[in-house]
Amino acid sequence: MQRATSPTDVDDPEYFHKVVDCQWACPAHTPVPEYIRLIAQRRFTDAYMLNWESNVFPGILGRVCDRPCEPACRRGRIEEKPVAICRLKRVAADYRDDISDRLPEIPKEGNGKRVALLGAGPASLTVARDLLPLGYACTLFDKDPKAGGLMRTNIPSFRLPENVLDEEVYRIVDFGVEPRFGEEVTSLKAILDDDYDAVFVGTGAPKGKDLNIEGRRECSDNIQIGISFLTSVAFGHVDTIGERVVVIGGGNTAMDCCRTALRIGGKDVRVTVRSPRKDMKASDWEIEEAEQEGIPIYDNHSPKAFVRENGKFKGVLFEVMRAEYDEDGKRTLVSTGEEVLFECDDVLMAIGQDNAFDWIERDLGVEFESWGMPLVDKTTMMSTLPGVFFGGDSAWGPENIIVAVAHGHQAAISIDLHCRGEDLVQSRPAPGHSLISQKMGIHEWAYENDYASTGRVDVPHEDLAKSLKDLKVEVELGYDDQLAFDEAERCLNCDVQTVFTGPLCIECDACMDICPIDCINFIENAAEPELRQNLRVPALNTDQALYVSPPLKTGRIMAKDEDMCVHCGLCAERCPTGAWDMQKFTYVKTQAAKPCQVNLDAYVQWSKAG
Numbered sequence: 001m002q003r004a005t006s007p008t009d010v011d012d013p014e015y016f017h018k019v020v021d022c023q024w025a026c027p028a029h030t031p032v033p034e035y036i037r038l039i040a041q042r043r044f045t046d047a048y049m050l051n052w053e054s055n056v057f058p059g060i061l062g063r064v065c066d067r068p069c070e071p072a073c074r075r076g077r078i079e080e081k082p083v084a085i086c087r088l089k090r091v092a093a094d095y096r097d098d099i100s101d102r103l104p105e106i107p108k109e110g111n112g113k114r115v116a117l118l119g120a121g122p123a124s125l126t127v128a129r130d131l132l133p134l135g136y137a138c139t140l141f142d143k144d145p146k147a148g149g150l151m152r153t154n155i156p157s158f159r160l161p162e163n164v165l166d167e168e169v170y171r172i173v174d175f176g177v178e179p180r181f182g183e184e185v186t187s188l189k190a191i192l193d194d195d196y197d198a199v200f201v202g203t204g205a206p207k208g209k210d211l212n213i214e215g216r217r218e219c220s221d222n223i224q225i226g227i228s229f230l231t232s233v234a235f236g237h238v239d240t241i242g243e244r245v246v247v248i249g250g251g252n253t254a255m256d257c258c259r260t261a262l263r264i265g266g267k268d269v270r271v272t273v274r275s276p277r278k279d280m281k282a283s284d285w286e287i288e289e290a291e292q293e294g295i296p297i298y299d300n301h302s303p304k305a306f307v308r309e310n311g312k313f314k315g316v317l318f319e320v321m322r323a324e325y326d327e328d329g330k331r332t333l334v335s336t337g338e339e340v341l342f343e344c345d346d347v348l349m350a351i352g353q354d355n356a357f358d359w360i361e362r363d364l365g366v367e368f369e370s371w372g373m374p375l376v377d378k379t380t381m382m383s384t385l386p387g388v389f390f391g392g393d394s395a396w397g398p399e400n401i402i403v404a405v406a407h408g409h410q411a412a413i414s415i416d417l418h419c420r421g422e423d424l425v426q427s428r429p430a431p432g433h434s435l436i437s438q439k440m441g442i443h444e445w446a447y448e449n450d451y452a453s454t455g456r457v458d459v460p461h462e463d464l465a466k467s468l469k470d471l472k473v474e475v476e477l478g479y480d481d482q483l484a485f486d487e488a489e490r491c492l493n494c495d496v497q498t499v500f501t502g503p504l505c506i507e508c509d510a511c512m513d514i515c516p517i518d519c520i521n522f523i524e525n526a527a528e529p530e531l532r533q534n535l536r537v538p539a540l541n542t543d544q545a546l547y548v549s550p551p552l553k554t555g556r557i558m559a560k561d562e563d564m565c566v567h568c569g570l571c572a573e574r575c576p577t578g579a580w581d582m583q584k585f586t587y588v589k590t591q592a593a594k595p596c597q598v599n600l601d602a603y604v605q606w607s608k609a610g
Helices: 013-019 021-025 032-040 044-055 058-064 085-095 122-134 162-173 188-192 226-234 252-263 284-292 401-419 481-488 510-514 528-534 570-574 598-608
Strands: 114-118 137-142 178-181 198-201 223-225 244-248 268-272 301-309 312-325 331-343 346-349 388-390 432-437 439-441 496-500 520-523 546-548 557-561 580-588
Touching (some): 013 021, 013 432, 013 580, 021 032, 032 044, 044 058, 044 085, 044 598, 058 085, 058 401, 085 481, 114 122, 122 137, 122 162, 122 198, 122 401, 188 198, 198 401, 223 226, 226 252, 226 346, 244 252, 244 312, 252 268, 252 284, 252 346, 388 401, 432 496, 496 557, 510 570, 520 528, 528 546, 570 580, 580 598
Parallel strands (some): 114 137, 114 198, 198 388, 223 346, 244 346
Antiparallel strands (some): 301 312, 432 580, 496 580, 546 557
8 A cells, every 4th residue: 555645844945945946956056036036126236246155157147057047937837938037147247336345355364275276167266266265275277368267268259248257257366366377287196296285176178079070181171179169269369260151069069159150251151960959959049049140050960071172172961860769759860861062161060078187197096987087976076086176067077157156166165174174074064044934914925926927028139230240249238127127027936935834724725716726735645646646737747846734634635736836825815824824935055155155144044034
């Protein structure tokens, strides 16, 4: 006999954390609903600082984040598009006041500990930001002449203006980092021999993948690796390209390559992808931006050969494929027998990136997997050599900026514990959290809970004719304060939870009757799979929990599908006994340096104070 579903433990902070889908999906666990409310109140500086302490680069990420929060957004389940969380983050950066008096103080006297940070990308910069206020001396190495890593070398300035990048990157450098830019690290042993107390490897995935097909060597003068091309453009080494350009690849780098080529001389620029369109790795919005600029995407085209004719480069020969799927959905690409030649002047290959660790000697104690990646603990970020930590793309392969930031926070905690001689797991700080009622009156709450069906506000764009003429003209103009307010109002306040107190319930079913999406149920308990099917609207998304009460007076239970709830508060307003309450849940992932989370800590305290 299957056991009944156990009552929900709402004292477990991870339960309601997961219900706040956007924050749960964010690798840095940024308190999204709170900063959106601050933007709606036009408290832009407060919203910026809440972001800065969590994700470190609000102005950058407000433009180029991969937005894992948005597919998770609850608004996207009831309407076509989610809240524009990423672009609202940019609003906080664009409209904030001066924040110099709100930044952490750096001690004049250090703690005597030295940390080497290899690679000046987002992961290493986050580690520096978290450790410098604790008195650590941080040395930042990078082969490029300026800090920023992939944010500078791989993201075009028409998406991320240089002044925005410089401001947020050099804010950290100016905290007191020892810069060693233009200095490539060629030996980990040499770094270790310099008596650093800890080393963080944040060198990214700097090696672009190549294609070993017919004609590759003979046509090399007309073929460039995508990330190398973008780096050359970023530093002004390349400012032109042929009129006919073929980009091979279907990820975000390919989208950046094709759009960049269009701005430096390309007239006939096209993208080719081996897979079907729906399997492209590029973000939907990146694909849309490329197509809005007139760049066609040819899917199911597999490169077969680079072609020369009469001693000159002619183009790329493709084999046209079709996708076949088995019963488990596994895809196989099968040739249709058709071939097509795309004549062009230049080819940009953006088919993926690899790590490059040939500079790490294999006799130091850093162990590697069979495919060349270091063995890294997923909690502590430490390698098999104590004191050597990895993060960002260096840890487990190519990801994105916000993942690198999350890795940096965790690595900084571990480095601090390591240098203080404490256990990296047992001494790890727990997150801060609170759950506080928002009740101000019988039918009044301390937050705006009116639900309205409103479509997503479009972000204004620069005129296409102007933006395509200049590589440095930013394409997206961002929201003004009124558009930001309109978009912020779409947030459903998923951090304000419906909290049920069983002993107060008289089972009148009033809450069930008024619920606009039928997510509340008074029902006989059963094993969870059966219980999910027995609800008035079956709870099909097993990634989100059921809220299950202990047995009520009649023996029934209350079961609510957290996946469907829109946090409107009507159940609490209708309940005659106060069995339902709306309570604001706050969750803050603790960092190494308390000076770097003053506003985040205050956010928890404000909530506790009601």
